[in-house]
Amino acid sequence: DAMVIQNPRYQVTQFGKPVTLSCSQTLNHNVMYWYQQKSSQAPKLLFHYYDKDFNNEADTPDNFQSRRPNTSFCFLDIRSPGLGDAAMYLCATGPFGGGNEKLFFGSGTQLSVL
Amino acid sequence: QKEVEQNSGPLSVPEGAIASLNCTYSDRGSQSFFWYRQYSGKSPELIMFIYSNGDKEDGRFTAQLNKASQYVSLLIRDSQPSDSATYLCAVGRSNDYKLSFGAGTTVTVRA
Numbered sequence: 132d133a134m135v136i137q138n139p140r141y142q143v144t145q146f147g148k149p150v151t152l153s154c155s156q157t158l159n160h161n162v163m164y165w166y167q168q169k170s171s172q173a174p175k176l177l178f179h180y181y182d183k184d185f186n187n188e189a190d191t192p193d194n195f196q197s198r199r200p201n202t203s204f205c206f207l208d209i210r211s212p213g214l215g216d217a218a219m220y221l222c223a224t225g226p227f228g229g230g231n232e233k234l235f236f237g238s239g240t241q242l243s244v245l
Numbered sequence: 246q247k248e249v250e251q252n253s254g255p256l257s258v259p260e261g262a263i264a265s266l267n268c269t270y271s272d273r274g275s276q277s278f279f280w281y282r283q284y285s286g287k288s289p290e291l292i293m294f295i296y297s298n299g300d301k302e303d304g305r306f307t308a309q310l311n312k313a314s315q316y317v318s319l320l321i322r323d324s325q326p327s328d329s330a331t332y333l334c335a336v337g338r339s340n341d342y343k344l345s346f347g348a349g350t351t352v353t354v355r356a
Contacts, residue, residue, distance in 0.1 A: 230337025
């Protein structure tokens with residue numbers, strides 16, 4: 132019955148070793164978002180897709196990339212993880228992409244970097 | 246100045262009491278206001294949203310909005326231990342895809 136699914140739930144990687152986090156949705160929403168959330172901080176938007184259109188936040192490091200091969204799936208690639216990239220990564224969806232709509236979050240992926 | 250400000254807490258309330266959480270925002274053009282509950286190590290879950298000035302009630306939760314004062318609050322009545330979580334305030338506008346989140350207020354309900 133899950134609507135936004137993130138895998139894996141926990142990911143451990145080594146410093147500098149590329150890692151990919153995945154998100155899938157059964158809601159058929161147009162918009163998929165990736166947020167980074169560090170302990171006791173607000174979720175920080177990294178980028179989002181409106182359909183196939185990719186929108187990067189100005190302060191998102193180049194180390195973070197994303198792919199959306201189809202409506203249902205979206206991936207977050209971290210090319211060379213640093214210790215500062217350890218965080219919870221949240222995928223969320225929305226039907227239309229307006230700031231007045233509710234977001235549906237996945238369960239998150241907790242990334243650790245050793 | 247942060248766009249959305251919340252008292253980080255922790256806010257400790259006894260079981261059965263009312264928990265009152267506050268949120269202020271800087272963008273006067275904000276139109277949509279959301280409260281998300283986040284348990285430790287879990288993802289945010291929407292519990293309330295409000296678009297118009299005044300109160301909106303849903304079960305034990307009441308959201309209150311005052312756009313003139315740029316202030317939105319959440320009341321949790323008859324607090325239960327299961328309400329112990331961090332509550333995130335989020336603010337948006339229809340012509341901007343981006344929600345602005347506060348850092349959250351941590352609530353602890355004492356049994």
